[in-house]
Amino acid sequence: AQSVAQxxxxxxxxxxxxxxxxxxxxxxxxxxxxxxVQYPNRGLQFLLKYITGDNLVKGSYGFEAEFNxxxxxxxxxxxxxxxxxxALYFCAVRDxxxxxxxxxxxxxxxxxxxx
Amino acid sequence: EPExxxxxxxxxxxxxxxxxxxxVPISNHLYFYWYRxxxxxxxxxxxxxxxxxxSEKSEIFDDQFSVERPDGSNFTLKIRSTKLEDSAMYFCASxxxxxxxxxxxxxxxxxxxxx
Numbered sequence: 001a002q003s004v005a006q007x008x009x010x011x012x013x014x015x016x017x018x019x020x021x022x023x024x025x026x027x028x029x030x031x032x033x034x035x036x037v038q039y040p041n042r043g044l045q046f047l048l049k050y051i052t053g054d055n056l057v058k059g060s061y062g063f064e065a066e067f068n069x070x071x072x073x074x075x076x077x078x079x080x081x082x083x084x085x086x087a088l089y090f091c092a093v094r095d096x097x098x099x100x101x102x103x104x105x106x107x108x109x110x111x112x113x114x115x
Numbered sequence: 116e117p118e119x120x121x122x123x124x125x126x127x128x129x130x131x132x133x134x135x136x137x138x139v140p141i142s143n144h145l146y147f148y149w150y151r152x153x154x155x156x157x158x159x160x161x162x163x164x165x166x167x168x169x170s171e172k173s174e175i176f177d178d179q180f181s182v183e184r185p186d187g188s189n190f191t192l193k194i195r196s197t198k199l200e201d202s203a204m205y206f207c208a209s210x211x212x213x214x215x216x217x218x219x220x221x222x223x224x225x226x227x228x229x230x
Contacts, residue, residue, distance in 0.1 A: 032216050034218060042223050042224075043121075043206055044221040046218040046219070046220065046221075051216040090158060094216075102163060102173075103148075103150075103160060104160065105159075107157040108158075
């Protein structure tokens with residue numbers, strides 16, 4: 001079975017500082033990993049994905065994520081946070097062994113960026 | 116940019132009543148999904164649909180639930196006899212190909228409130 005853990009309910013960072021939102025995963029095969037962002041009263045918006053290749057993937061709005069196979073992690077990062085980045089962030093995984101396209105989500109991490 | 120659209124945005128229903136949630140996936144997409152998010156909890160997979168049949172479903176998707184693609188554009192989720200615990204945000208998603216490395220695109224959701 002596939003699973004995702006986001007250990008932090010909330011991350012607080014000052015505008016202009018770097019941010020990291022943590023994610024670890026568990027799969028039986030190789031993972032496809034995704035980050036989504038959810039703004040209030042909106043659906044989930046795709047940010048970036050890791051499928052294969054370079055461990056550092058770049059996505060929308062200046063976000064990037066680093067895949068670390070040995071630590072089974074896929075942390076979301078941004079060099080300089082903006083107040084407008086404040087939102088709920090979800091990490092999701094799909095197991096390449098499962099044969100299906102189901103996404104399993106973490107519980108989400110609220111990112112609060114203060115001015 | 117093409118979007119997944121969901122109607123209504125908020126549905127209030129008496130317990131025991133049937134409810135139909137509607138979704139219009141992105142027009143050239145082939146795979147369709149329903150997820151739900153109970154308030155304060157993580158996003159949970161319900162069902163995936165491809166080629167006019169269910170390809171995968173979770174334990175949540177019991178006999179009270181059904182999905183249908185009644186025409187070339189709509190994708191519906193029906194809950195036959197609603198329970199209080201069905202109160203949640205329901206998200207529809209679609210993806211373009213059969214390859215599980217493609218991101219799913221989500222609608223803004225329908226908030227279902229069961230009284």
